Amino acid sequence: MTYIVHGATGAQGAPVLAALTAAGLSATAAVRNTAAVQSHPAVAVDSTSADSLVAAYTGADGVFVHLPVGSPEQQMAAARAIGEAATRARPGRVVFSTSGFPIGVPGQEGPGDVLLGLLAAGGVSHAVLAPKLFLENLLLPVVVGPAREEGVLPYPLREDYAVSWCSHLDVADAAVALLTDTSVSGTIGVGALPALLGADLAAGFAGHLERDVRFSPVTPEEFGRQIIPMFGEAGARPVIDSYVWRATQSGEVIDTATSAQTVLGLTPRTVGQWLRDLGL
Structure with a gap:
C-alpha cells in the first residue's frame, strides 16, 4: 500500500510522512525537488500541473493534500490541478487539510472549496481535516x-x-486515520x-x-x-x-460532534x- 504526501519536506507534510512510516505503511514524498528527500521514496511533482500529479497519484492507495503557500491565484491553480488529477488517476483516498483556511463560507468559493467540489464531482473517496x-x-x-x-x-x-x-503532529495522526479508514467522510475538526x-x-x-x-x-x-x-x-x-x-x-x-475526538477517537x-x- 502506497500513500502520497504533498509537501513532505514542509511543516505539515513531514509529520504525515513520518506518521505513515511509523504505522508501517509505505509513504512517498511528493515534492518539487526529490534531492531534498533522503529518508523516503520521492516523486517530483508540479502542484499546478494535472499531468504531473496524475503520474504520481496513479496506483496510490491514498494522497494527503494541503494547498501550497502562495498567492490566491497560485492556490486556485493547484486546487484545480489536484482535483483534476485525482479524478483522472483515482487514488483510493484523498485527505485534504484546509490548513486553517475557511471552507464552505456562503457566497465565497476559495481554492479549498474548488478542490472539494472537484473531488465530489469526480466520485473520489475523500475526507477533510479542518484545523x-x-x-x-x-x-x-x-x-x-x-x-x-x-x-x-x-x-x-x-x-x-x-x-x-x-499541532501538525495532531493533524498527522488524524490524516493517517482517515487515509486508512475510507468509511469516514466529511469534514473533521482537529x-x-x-x-x-x-x-x-x-x-x-x-x-x-x-x-x-x-x-x-x-x-x-x-x-x-x-x-x-x-x-x-x-x-x-x-x-x-x-x-x-x-x-x-x-x-x-x-464542533464537538464532528471533532477528531468524537469521530476518530483521537x-x-x-x-x-x-x-x-x-x-x-
Whole structure:
C-alpha cells in the first residue's frame, strides 16, 4: 500500500510522512525537488500541473493534500490541478487539510472549496481535516523568544479569544486515520476541546520551561512589523490580515460532534505534551 504526501519536506507534510512510516505503511514524498528527500521514496511533482500529479497519484492507495503557500491565484491553480488529477488517476483516498483556511463560507468559493467540489464531482473517496490555528505558530522567534527570555508569550489574539489549537503532529495522526479508514467522510475538526485561551498557552509554556510565563496580547500591526523581516511584505500581509479578521470574531472553536475526538477517537496533545514531543 502506497500513500502520497504533498509537501513532505514542509511543516505539515513531514509529520504525515513520518506518521505513515511509523504505522508501517509505505509513504512517498511528493515534492518539487526529490534531492531534498533522503529518508523516503520521492516523486517530483508540479502542484499546478494535472499531468504531473496524475503520474504520481496513479496506483496510490491514498494522497494527503494541503494547498501550497502562495498567492490566491497560485492556490486556485493547484486546487484545480489536484482535483483534476485525482479524478483522472483515482487514488483510493484523498485527505485534504484546509490548513486553517475557511471552507464552505456562503457566497465565497476559495481554492479549498474548488478542490472539494472537484473531488465530489469526480466520485473520489475523500475526507477533510479542518484545523483552526497551529501551535507551531508559537515557535516563531518573536513569540517563543520572549517566552524563554522574559516570561512573556506575545501573540495577536485577545485574552478572551478561545481557539481549538492543534499541532501538525495532531493533524498527522488524524490524516493517517482517515487515509486508512475510507468509511469516514466529511469534514473533521482537529483541535483542543475545551478551546484554549492565551493564558492556557502561557501555562503550557510555563510548565515546560519551568518558569513563570504570562500571555501578552499584541495588535496584528505590531505582530506584522515583527514578522515582515522574516517573511517579506507579500508573505506577511495575509497573516496580518487574518489576525485583523480574528479581532472581529468571538473565537475559533471546532464542533464537538464532528471533532477528531468524537469521530476518530483521537485526543490532541496538550501544549506541554506537544513541546515535549518536539523535544524543545
